[in-house]
Amino acid sequence: ETVLTQxxxxxxxxxxxxxxxxxxxxxSVSSTFLAWYQQKPGQAPRLLIYGASxxxxxxxxxxxxxxxxxxxxxxxxxxxxxxxAVYYCQQYGSSPLTFGGGTKVEIK
Amino acid sequence: EVxxxxxxxxxxxxxxxxxxxxxxxxxxxxxxxxIWVRQAPGKGLEWVSSISSxxxxxxxxxxxxxxxxxxxxxxxxxxxVQMNSLRVExxxxxxxARGIGSYPKYYFDYWGQGTVVTVSS
Numbered sequence: 001e002t003v004l005t006q007x008x009x010x011x012x013x014x015x016x017x018x019x020x021x022x023x024x025x026x027x028s029v030s031s032t033f034l035a036w037y038q039q040k041p042g043q044a045p046r047l048l049i050y051g052a053s054x055x056x057x058x059x060x061x062x063x064x065x066x067x068x069x070x071x072x073x074x075x076x077x078x079x080x081x082x083x084x085a086v087y088y089c090q091q092y093g094s095s096p097l098t099f100g101g102g103t104k105v106e107i108k
Numbered sequence: 109e110v111x112x113x114x115x116x117x118x119x120x121x122x123x124x125x126x127x128x129x130x131x132x133x134x135x136x137x138x139x140x141x142x143i144w145v146r147q148a149p150g151k152g153l154e155w156v157s158s159i160s161s162x163x164x165x166x167x168x169x170x171x172x173x174x175x176x177x178x179x180x181x182x183x184x185x186x187x188x189v190q191m192n193s194l195r196v197e198x199x200x201x202x203x204x205a206r207g208i209g210s211y212p213k214y215y216f217d218y219w220g221q222g223t224v225v226t227v228s229s
Binding site: 088 | 167215217221
């Protein structure tokens with residue numbers, strides 16, 4: 001099983017600041033099969049990024065993904081008020097499909 | 109517009125059973141794999157089970173094998189999961205999601221709003 005470790009657990013930032021979220025895999029994720037999701041309280045997750053760096057339809061370009069192998073990053077270039085949420089990475093390169101534990105981006 | 113609507117959640121005693129349903133609309137259901145993901149209260153996301161577009165291939169989290177059974181009815185645009193021998197630790201919001209990719213390597217582009225399952229005596 002590929003274990004995904006997200007860091008930090010909580011990120012306290014102000015609107016307009018840059019957010020950098022990390023997702024580290026216990027083994028190499030094949031073919032950059034890594035996705036990122038955003039979840040707000042009481043809502044279902046929303047797909048942001050797939051294939052490590054491809055934005056899903058309708059996702060603003062302030063969201064970007066990068067990385068390969070075991071180290072992946074989600075960057076939000078300038079935080080908007082609606083971006084404060086929990087973010088999860090998910091690998092789909094091998095079964096079982098696994099998620100990271102999440103990073104909460106909160107308002108400082 | 110893609111819509112996924114889960115139903116069937118509720119309160120059940122340990123050892124009991126429950127069948128969740130997910131009604132899909134707005135896309136060609138039979139062309140997509142489907143997935144169940146759950147989220148325990150205050151916790152992260154956990155993949156539960158996947159089923160291929162035709163229903164011939166299924167996959168389960170190791171901890172659930174033998175207790176949960178995923179199925180689909182493409183004529184009814186519906187996804188199901190039969191949950192038996194439920195445990196307190198199965199308490200969660202259960203989401204259905206549409207899969208993208210080749211079996212069993214999926215990411216999820218649309219999600220339902222979830223249905224709550226509570227296992228308690």
